[in-house]
Amino acid sequence: MLALARAFIGRPWLLRLDEPSLGLSPIMVGSVYEVIREIAARGTAILLVVQNVALALSVAARGYVFAGGVITAQGDSAGLSRDEAVRQAYQGG
Numbered sequence: 001m002l003a004l005a006r007a008f009i010g011r012p013w014l015l016r017l018d019e020p021s022l023g024l025s026p027i028m029v030g031s032v033y034e035v036i037r038e039i040a041a042r043g044t045a046i047l048l049v050v051q052n053v054a055l056a057l058s059v060a061a062r063g064y065v066f067a068g069g070v071i072t073a074q075g076d077s078a079g080l081s082r083d084e085a086v087r088q089a090y091q092g093g
Contacts, residue, residue, distance in 0.1 A: 004035050008044070015039060018049045033059055053090035057081050065090065 007015055020036065021029040037059050040046050050056045057063055057077040065073040065086055073086050080086050 004032065004039070008039055012044060014045045014047060016047045016049075019051070020048070021050070021052070021055070029055070053086065054081075 004017075004020065017036070021032050024032065033055060036046060036048070040059065040061075048056055048060060053063075053065070057080055060077045063074065063077050063080045064071050065080065067089075073080060073083060075083075
């Protein structure tokens with residue numbers, strides 16, 4: 001949370017986050033993603049790199065799915081959430 005606050009103080013136009021919830025308790029993960037949602041709602045673009053596809057798509061407007069360094073799917077988050085191949089591969093069906 002402190003790292004997010006420090007990053008946002010400078011009012012960046014792009015905030016790059018790599019696994020912002022790594023090692024956090026489930027309660028803290030929810031808090032971190034709520035802050036991410038608030039930052040995005042204020043107009044800051046966010047590049048979010050995570051392995052938890054379901055969580056990422058819950059806050060993203062658009063997503064890119066990589067496998068082996070290659071983009072295997074892309075689109076708006078709602079479409080990716082409904083994409084059966086994405087669901088099977090990354091969300092357990």
